[in-house]
Amino acid sequence: MKMGNTITISPVTRIEGHAKITIHLAEDGTVQDARFHVNEFRGFEKFCEGRLLWEMPGITSRICGICPASHLVASAKAGDDIFAVDIPETAEKLRRLLTLAQWAQSHALSFFHLSSPDFLLGFDSDPAKRNVFGLMENHKDLVRRGIRLRRFGQEIIEILGGRRIHTPWAIAGGVREPLDPAKRDYLLTWIPEAKETACIALDLLKTIHDKYKHDIPNFGNFRSLFVGLVSKDGGLEYYGGSLRIMDSSWNTIADQIDPKTYRDHIAEATEPWSYLKFPYYKPFGYPKGMYRVGPLARVNICDYIETPLAEAERVQFKALAGELGVVNNSFYYHYARLIELLFAIEKIEQLLNDSAIVGSTIRSNAMINRTEGIGVVEAPRGVLFHHYWVNGDGVLQKVNLLIATGQNNLAMNRTVRQIATHYIDGSKITEGMLNRIESGIRMFDPCLSCSTHAIGTMPLDIQLFDEKNNLLDERHR
Amino acid sequence: MKKTLLIGYGNTLRGDDGAGVRAVTILSNEGTGADCFTTQELHPEIAQTMTEYQSVIFFDAALDTDCVQLTRIRPTYLDEFDNTHTYSPQALVNVCHALYRAVPANTYLIRIPAYNIEFSENLSSETNDKTLESVEAAKNIILLQDQQPVAHG
Numbered sequence: 001m002k003m004g005n006t007i008t009i010s011p012v013t014r015i016e017g018h019a020k021i022t023i024h025l026a027e028d029g030t031v032q033d034a035r036f037h038v039n040e041f042r043g044f045e046k047f048c049e050g051r052l053l054w055e056m057p058g059i060t061s062r063i064c065g066i067c068p069a070s071h072l073v074a075s076a077k078a079g080d081d082i083f084a085v086d087i088p089e090t091a092e093k094l095r096r097l098l099t100l101a102q103w104a105q106s107h108a109l110s111f112f113h114l115s116s117p118d119f120l121l122g123f124d125s126d127p128a129k130r131n132v133f134g135l136m137e138n139h140k141d142l143v144r145r146g147i148r149l150r151r152f153g154q155e156i157i158e159i160l161g162g163r164r165i166h167t168p169w170a171i172a173g174g175v176r177e178p179l180d181p182a183k184r185d186y187l188l189t190w191i192p193e194a195k196e197t198a199c200i201a202l203d204l205l206k207t208i209h210d211k212y213k214h215d216i217p218n219f220g221n222f223r224s225l226f227v228g229l230v231s232k233d234g235g236l237e238y239y240g241g242s243l244r245i246m247d248s249s250w251n252t253i254a255d256q257i258d259p260k261t262y263r264d265h266i267a268e269a270t271e272p273w274s275y276l277k278f279p280y281y282k283p284f285g286y287p288k289g290m291y292r293v294g295p296l297a298r299v300n301i302c303d304y305i306e307t308p309l310a311e312a313e314r315v316q317f318k319a320l321a322g323e324l325g326v327v328n329n330s331f332y333y334h335y336a337r338l339i340e341l342l343f344a345i346e347k348i349e350q351l352l353n354d355s356a357i358v359g360s361t362i363r364s365n366a367m368i369n370r371t372e373g374i375g376v377v378e379a380p381r382g383v384l385f386h387h388y389w390v391n392g393d394g395v396l397q398k399v400n401l402l403i404a405t406g407q408n409n410l411a412m413n414r415t416v417r418q419i420a421t422h423y424i425d426g427s428k429i430t431e432g433m434l435n436r437i438e439s440g441i442r443m444f445d446p447c448l449s450c451s452t453h454a455i456g457t458m459p460l461d462i463q464l465f466d467e468k469n470n471l472l473d474e475r476h477r
Numbered sequence: 478m479k480k481t482l483l484i485g486y487g488n489t490l491r492g493d494d495g496a497g498v499r500a501v502t503i504l505s506n507e508g509t510g511a512d513c514f515t516t517q518e519l520h521p522e523i524a525q526t527m528t529e530y531q532s533v534i535f536f537d538a539a540l541d542t543d544c545v546q547l548t549r550i551r552p553t554y555l556d557e558f559d560n561t562h563t564y565s566p567q568a569l570v571n572v573c574h575a576l577y578r579a580v581p582a583n584t585y586l587i588r589i590p591a592y593n594i595e596f597s598e599n600l601s602s603e604t605n606d607k608t609l610e611s612v613e614a615a616k617n618i619i620l621l622q623d624q625q626p627v628a629h630g
Binding site: 133140143151 | 490516517518520521522524525568571572575576577
């Protein structure tokens with residue numbers, strides 16, 4: 001809708017949650033500012049106060065229907081910290097398997113269901129058909145494969161946890177149930193097809209890079225910091241490891257940081273127009289400390305990936321960086337996400353072939369030994385922190401959840417502004433133009449249910465305002 | 478081809494919203510011979526499983542009715558999409574048709590009246606009665622399906 005000199009896109013579509021975008025125009029019709037607003041609030045941090053530590057994995061996994069396993073694992077790890085225990089080898093490997101299954105199903109959803117309609121049908125195609133059903137008309141095999149790949153991830157989660165969504169399987173000290181060897185063997189039968197689908201998606205995406213070579217340079221192409229976990233020797237990490245912070249010129253700002261010290265490095269700002277906080281790198285201040293997390297950050301900051309096919313793709317990915325050494329363009333989140341998808345499948349295969357994965361020692365029993373605990377894991381969208389304070393009986397006194405989507409908030413706003421500035425001249429809003437702006441948000445695959453801690457659907461609004469803040473135009477979806 | 482699949486969906490932590498799951502759980506415990514599946518929400522992956530069955534019956538809670546409703550679902554033109562990651566029974570039937578060219582011969586949706594969807598693991602007494610009514614309706618449908626010859630292919 002256009003009224004005055006502000007454009008509103010509401011709701012943003014094909015993302016997880018509800019958001020709107022406003023675009024503010026100067027007198028000459030050029031874009032002055034653009035903002036990504038998150039207008040949902042849930043307050044998980046507050047209503048967890050007074051609950052028992054043992055309940056927290058089950059409660060916090062219900063923050064999200066897409067990445068519940070990541071919340072589950074982060075919460076269980078915070079519990080390990082409060083128990084002051086190391087968990088058994090089998091339990092850690094099973095949690096790693098669950099985390100990778102979460103990556104596989106979430107990354108498959110992002111690419112095949114949410115983003116590929118833009119690529120395969122075109123940014124300017126009929127919006128009524130620019131969705132996964134539209135794809136079914138001409139890309140049946142790809143859609144079938146995408147659905148099955150997501151099913152692969154979900155089957156692992158179901159076999160481990162008893163159900164696909166909101167399983168309470170991981171707990172402080174370990175996991176509830178071991179993996180049945182017969183079910184391990186069944187999961188291994190999925191690997192060849194899953195690998196093949198990931199490789200097909202990667203090949204397809206590379207053709208898309210060429211097809212949209214004129215659009216890509218304007219899609220969130222800017223310098224920022226990148227934050228994520230790496231292993232002791234700098235490899236891609238998803239469950240343990242330490243934090244690494246790099247700048248956009250391949251300089252390491254901080255490395256091997258104990259994730260439990262995150263509050264020394266990351267602070268959160270607020271803005272009156274969004275419920276989503278704006279985390280930033282503390283030493284650089286707000287908003288200069290803008291950083292990105294998730295696939296683009298992880299593949300940028302790691303020195304290598306431990307599985308062969310994904311490592312070969314990472315080398316090709318890094319070639320896009322040129323002299324800077326870092327891929328700064330947010331469009332390549334898609335590429336990094338598919339590299340991680342391939343890695344997840346390869347690593348799942350390795351874990352399933354590890355005899356320890358079917359061990360029976362899966363839990364360290366302990367009670368409250370500390371009154372504060374932090375659990376960190378790489379969720380599909382980026383690094384996730386659960387920080388709990390308990391009393392001696394294990395009753396939660398305070399909770400802080402630092403969610404990946406929130407950490408990308410400054411970068412998503414910067415992306416929206418860049419795309420709007422390039423495509424909007426203030427005179428007329430076209431649907432294809434608005435879709436490019438939405439697509440800029442989808443690159444980050446935001447999960448607003450998680451990050452605002454939201455109830456409801458997740459569509460987007462775009463509003464266009466003039467220099468006097470009069471609403472010029474508005475689009476709702 | 479398998480005979481009948483029962484799919485109950487809803488959130489069992491939101492009171493009457495769990496009526497569909499409760500209905501299928503009862504039918505599973507009673508051993509009707511039909512395969513049973515419960516889930517919090519419907520996903521596209523379910524479509525492929527549906528294609529293996531001659532009949533599929535969905536059970537869901539509904540706030541906009543006071544009586545148990547039975548609706549037959551057939552494929553429609555793929556023009557409705559809710560833009561989220563959850564699917565409706567209609568969307569799943571459409572996916573069966575569009576992707577697999579194999580739609581169950583009979584697909585039904587049984588909608589069970591819901592009155593209270595606040596946080597609770599229990600059904601209200603009204604919805605509990607309607608859930609039992611839906612179970613009896615489903616048994617009749619299953620009985621009818623069992624009397625029909627199994628399609629092959």
